[in-house]
Amino acid sequence: MKKAATELTGVKEIARRANVSIGTVDRVIHNRVGVSEKTKQKVNAIIEELNFQPNKMASLLATRKSMNFAVLIPAVSADTDYWSFPLTGIEQAAAETKQFGVSVKHYFYDLDSKESFTKASHELLNDAPDAVLLAPSFVEESAVLAAKLDELKIPLVFINSDLADQNNLAYIGPDLYQSGRLAAQLISLSLQQQDNVLIVNISSDLKNDHHLVRKEHGFKKFFEDAGSKTKVATLNINETKLTAVEQSLMQTLDASPDVKAIFVTNSRVNIVAEILKKHNRNNTLLVGYDFLKKNIDYLVSQQITYLICQRPKEQGYLGIMALYKHLFKVSEVERSVYMPIDIITKENYLFYNS
Amino acid sequence: MKKAATELTGVKEIARRANVSIGTVDRVIHNRVGVSEKTKQKVNAIIEELNFQPNKMASLLATRKSMNFAVLIPAVSADTDYWSFPLTGIEQAAAETKQFGVSVKHYFYDLDSKESFTKASHELLNDAPDAVLLAPSFVEESAVLAAKLDELKIPLVFINSDLADQNNLAYIGPDLYQSGRLAAQLISLSLQQQDNVLIVNISSDLKNDHHLVRKEHGFKKFFEDAGSKTKVATLNINETKLTAVEQSLMQTLDASPDVKAIFVTNSRVNIVAEILKKHNRNNTLLVGYDFLKKNIDYLVSQQITYLICQRPKEQGYLGIMALYKHLFKVSEVERSVYMPIDIITKENYLFYNS
DNA sequence: ACAATTATCGTGTACGTACACAAATTGATG
DNA sequence: CATCAATTTGTGTACGTACACGATAATTGT
Structure with missing residues (x-):
C-alpha cells in the first residue's frame, strides 16, 4: 500500500493540458452549455487521450445525491x-x-x-x-x-x-418455458419405455397464472421434440389445501398406474410430496420448484428428486x-x-x- | 433525487455533540494514541448512539490508498x-x-x-x-x-x-468430494438394476492430482451409502492424447458390456465423448466437468448428459x-x-x- | 464608439474524512 | 511559581469533483 504519486490527475490535469480552468472541463464533461465549440473539442480530445474516468467517489461525495x-x-x-x-x-x-x-x-x-x-x-x-x-x-x-x-x-x-x-x-x-423443458429432460433421463408422466398445476387462479402455463408448455414441447412415446397428462387443481389436492391427485394416480414421474409446476411440490409419502409412494420421481424449507426437507428425505430454482x-x-x-x-x-x-x-x- | 438536508453529519456532528474537534473524533475512530480515556469514552458513546458509519467514499478519497x-x-x-x-x-x-x-x-x-x-x-x-x-x-x-x-x-x-x-x-x-457424490446421484437416477458404472481418471500425473481422487472418493461413497449393488470400476489413464485414451477406454468397455454410465473426473470428458461418438455408443450416460466450449458441443449433441460446474x-x-x-x-x-x-x-x- | 447583452470562462467553496502540524493543557520538577 | 516535557486537543490543508457565482471576452444594437 502506498500513496499515489503526487502528479496532477483528473480534471486538474485535463485543465492544465487544455489551458483552461477545471470549471470549463467540468462543463465539457457534463456537456453543459456555455463552452465554445473549439475548447470543447480540445478538452474532449484530451479526455479521450488520457482515457479519463471521473473519480466516482469524489463525484458522489460532491453531489451528495440521495x-x-x-x-x-x-x-x-x-x-x-x-x-x-x-x-x-x-x-x-x-x-x-x-x-x-x-x-x-x-x-x-x-x-x-x-x-x-x-x-x-x-x-x-x-x-x-x-x-x-x-x-x-x-x-x-x-x-x-x-x-x-x-x-x-x-x-x-x-x-x-x-x-x-x-x-x-x-x-x-x-425463462419459464426453458425451465419446463429442463424438468422434462431430467425426468426423461430416468424414464423407462412404458412409463408415463403427470403434470400437476396447483393454483387457485390458473387462468391468470401465466407462470405455470409457460412451464407446462416447455415441458410438453420437450417430449414432442424428442419424439417420445411417453404420455404426458395434466392435472389442474384449483385449490391449494392439502386435502383438496390429495383427493384430486390420488384419484388421478389410482386411475393411471403407469405414472412414474410427476412434475409440479410451482413451489407447492411439497404438498404433493407429503401426499405421496402418506400413501407410501416412494418410487415416484417428483420434480418441482424453489428452494423452500419445506421442499428441501422432502428433497433430503428423497420424496422430491429435483428442485428447479432460478436464484x-x-x-x-x-x-x-x-x-x-x-x-x-x-x-x-x-x-x-x-x-x-x-x-x-x-x-x-x-x-x-x- | 434530492439534496440531503443540510444538517451536520458524520465526524462533524460527533465532534459538536462531544464538544471536541473533529481531529479528536478521528483519533478515536482509528483508535490512535493521544486521547484521554475520558473523552474517548464520551466520543465512543456518541458514535454508538448515532450508529455512525464513516463515509467510505470520503475516507477513500482522503487516504488515496493504492x-x-x-x-x-x-x-x-x-x-x-x-x-x-x-x-x-x-x-x-x-x-x-x-x-x-x-x-x-x-x-x-x-x-x-x-x-x-x-x-x-x-x-x-x-x-x-x-x-x-x-x-x-x-x-x-x-x-x-x-x-x-x-x-x-x-x-x-x-x-x-x-x-x-x-x-x-x-x-x-x-467441494470436490461432494461434487463426486452429486455425479453419482445423477447417474444412479438413470440406472437400471443390472447396469454398471465406470470412473475414468485422465491425468498425466494422477498421484499428484488430488482433485480427481477426491471426486472419485465422493462418487464411490454415494453408492456405498445407498447400499447399491451397482458395480463401480475405475480406469486410470495417464496419457491425455486421444489415441491413448481411446485404446485404454475401448479395451475396458469391450471387456465389460454392462457399463451404462461413465464418470470422467475432470474436464477431459470431451475426449471420452469423441471416442464414444466414433464408436457409435450413443446410449451411454456420460458425466464430466466444466463449462468448456468442447464439452458444451458434446452436451448439445447429447454425447455428454451432465456437466458439473463450480462457477x-x-x-x-x-x-x-x-x-x-x-x-x-x-x-x-x-x-x-x-x-x-x-x-x-x-x-x-x-x-x-x- | 459606447453601452448592453450574451457567450464563455475562472474562482471559491463544499462534500466527509485523513493526517500533519500547531496549539493548548496538564503534570512534574527545581 | 516558572520551566519544560509529555500529553491531549485543535486547525488547516488535501483528496477529486460539482456547482454557484463572479469575471472576462465576444457580439450586438444604437
Missing part, C-alpha cells in the same frame, strides 16, 4: 417463504448502495388480493420514488402502474416475471443494482437478464446459498 | 480453456475495484511445469505485492510460496483448490473481492467459501453465464 427506491413485491406468507429470498437480495443490495445515498422503501402486497396490490401501488406513487422495482404478479394492475411510472419518467425494473410491451428499464428473472436472491439483488447503475450512471443496464436455471438435489443443496 | 494485487494462476492452454473463466472474473473484479485504487497484476504458470510455477512465484515475490490470489495447483511449491507470504504478512487467498494448514485469508472454490468465474471474482474487502476493511472475509455445484444439461446451458 435516491429513494421503491420495491413492490409480494409479502412473505405463511403459505410460502419464496419471497423472503428476493427480499434478502434486495436488502443486501440496499446495504451495499446505502453508502452511495440509496435508500430503499418496501411495499408489500398479498398474492391473493389484487386490491392489496392496487392499494400498495397508490401508496408507492404518492411517495414519488426515484426508481421502482416491481414483481408484476397481477398483469393488468401492473401494467397500469408501469404506465403511470413511464409517464412520470420513473425507471422501472421487473423481477420474477416479465410484462410484455412495457417501457421498463430491465427484466431480471427466469431468487440474485433477482432481488440484481434488480436493485440495475436501478442503481442506471441512476448513478455507473454502467449501462441490460434489458433482459435471464437467471441460470439451477438443478438442486439432495447432494448439492447445501452449497446453493452464500 | 494497492497492487498479484494473481498467480495457470495460463489458458490449448488443451483447456478452463482458466479463462476465473480470469474473466478476476478482470471483472479488477475493473470494479480499480476506482478504489486497486491494480491487479497477472502471473501465469504452465500446468505441466513446476519450474514455471516456481519462476513465476519468484517474480511475484520480487514485485512485493500487497496481496496475492493463488491457484495452488502444485501442492509443495505452493506451500513454499504461502509460507513466504505469511512471513511477509501479505494476505493470501486460494481459489480452485485448497491447501491444508496454511495461514491463508480465505479459500474460494469447490469458475465467480471464484476469480470473489477471490479478488475478498482481498479488496480485507485490505480496505470493507467487511470481514469468510475463511472458506464453497461454490454451488451446478448441473448443466442441454436444456439449461444457455443461461449459465452472464
Whole structure:
C-alpha cells in the first residue's frame, strides 16, 4: 500500500493540458452549455487521450445525491417463504448502495388480493420514488402502474416475471418455458419405455397464472421434440389445501398406474410430496420448484428428486443494482437478464446459498 | 433525487455533540494514541448512539490508498480453456475495484511445469505485492510460496483448490468430494438394476492430482451409502492424447458390456465423448466437468448428459473481492467459501453465464 | 464608439474524512 | 511559581469533483 504519486490527475490535469480552468472541463464533461465549440473539442480530445474516468467517489461525495427506491413485491406468507429470498437480495443490495445515498422503501402486497396490490401501488406513487422495482404478479394492475411510472419518467425494473410491451428499464428473472423443458429432460433421463408422466398445476387462479402455463408448455414441447412415446397428462387443481389436492391427485394416480414421474409446476411440490409419502409412494420421481424449507426437507428425505430454482436472491439483488447503475450512471443496464436455471438435489443443496 | 438536508453529519456532528474537534473524533475512530480515556469514552458513546458509519467514499478519497494485487494462476492452454473463466472474473473484479485504487497484476504458470510455477512465484515475490490470489495447483511449491507470504504478512487467498494448514485469508472454490457424490446421484437416477458404472481418471500425473481422487472418493461413497449393488470400476489413464485414451477406454468397455454410465473426473470428458461418438455408443450416460466450449458441443449433441460446474468465474471474482474487502476493511472475509455445484444439461446451458 | 447583452470562462467553496502540524493543557520538577 | 516535557486537543490543508457565482471576452444594437 502506498500513496499515489503526487502528479496532477483528473480534471486538474485535463485543465492544465487544455489551458483552461477545471470549471470549463467540468462543463465539457457534463456537456453543459456555455463552452465554445473549439475548447470543447480540445478538452474532449484530451479526455479521450488520457482515457479519463471521473473519480466516482469524489463525484458522489460532491453531489451528495440521495435516491429513494421503491420495491413492490409480494409479502412473505405463511403459505410460502419464496419471497423472503428476493427480499434478502434486495436488502443486501440496499446495504451495499446505502453508502452511495440509496435508500430503499418496501411495499408489500398479498398474492391473493389484487386490491392489496392496487392499494400498495397508490401508496408507492404518492411517495414519488426515484426508481421502482416491481414483481408484476397481477398483469393488468401492473401494467397500469408501469404506465403511470413511464409517464412520470420513473425507471422501472421487473423481477420474477416479465410484462410484455412495457417501457421498463430491465427484466431480471427466469425463462419459464426453458425451465419446463429442463424438468422434462431430467425426468426423461430416468424414464423407462412404458412409463408415463403427470403434470400437476396447483393454483387457485390458473387462468391468470401465466407462470405455470409457460412451464407446462416447455415441458410438453420437450417430449414432442424428442419424439417420445411417453404420455404426458395434466392435472389442474384449483385449490391449494392439502386435502383438496390429495383427493384430486390420488384419484388421478389410482386411475393411471403407469405414472412414474410427476412434475409440479410451482413451489407447492411439497404438498404433493407429503401426499405421496402418506400413501407410501416412494418410487415416484417428483420434480418441482424453489428452494423452500419445506421442499428441501422432502428433497433430503428423497420424496422430491429435483428442485428447479432460478436464484431468487440474485433477482432481488440484481434488480436493485440495475436501478442503481442506471441512476448513478455507473454502467449501462441490460434489458433482459435471464437467471441460470439451477438443478438442486439432495447432494448439492447445501452449497446453493452464500 | 434530492439534496440531503443540510444538517451536520458524520465526524462533524460527533465532534459538536462531544464538544471536541473533529481531529479528536478521528483519533478515536482509528483508535490512535493521544486521547484521554475520558473523552474517548464520551466520543465512543456518541458514535454508538448515532450508529455512525464513516463515509467510505470520503475516507477513500482522503487516504488515496493504492494497492497492487498479484494473481498467480495457470495460463489458458490449448488443451483447456478452463482458466479463462476465473480470469474473466478476476478482470471483472479488477475493473470494479480499480476506482478504489486497486491494480491487479497477472502471473501465469504452465500446468505441466513446476519450474514455471516456481519462476513465476519468484517474480511475484520480487514485485512485493500487497496481496496475492493463488491457484495452488502444485501442492509443495505452493506451500513454499504461502509460507513466504505469511512471513511477509501479505494476505493470501486460494481459489480452485485448497491447501491444508496454511495461514491463508480465505479459500474460494469447490467441494470436490461432494461434487463426486452429486455425479453419482445423477447417474444412479438413470440406472437400471443390472447396469454398471465406470470412473475414468485422465491425468498425466494422477498421484499428484488430488482433485480427481477426491471426486472419485465422493462418487464411490454415494453408492456405498445407498447400499447399491451397482458395480463401480475405475480406469486410470495417464496419457491425455486421444489415441491413448481411446485404446485404454475401448479395451475396458469391450471387456465389460454392462457399463451404462461413465464418470470422467475432470474436464477431459470431451475426449471420452469423441471416442464414444466414433464408436457409435450413443446410449451411454456420460458425466464430466466444466463449462468448456468442447464439452458444451458434446452436451448439445447429447454425447455428454451432465456437466458439473463450480462457477469458475465467480471464484476469480470473489477471490479478488475478498482481498479488496480485507485490505480496505470493507467487511470481514469468510475463511472458506464453497461454490454451488451446478448441473448443466442441454436444456439449461444457455443461461449459465452472464 | 459606447453601452448592453450574451457567450464563455475562472474562482471559491463544499462534500466527509485523513493526517500533519500547531496549539493548548496538564503534570512534574527545581 | 516558572520551566519544560509529555500529553491531549485543535486547525488547516488535501483528496477529486460539482456547482454557484463572479469575471472576462465576444457580439450586438444604437
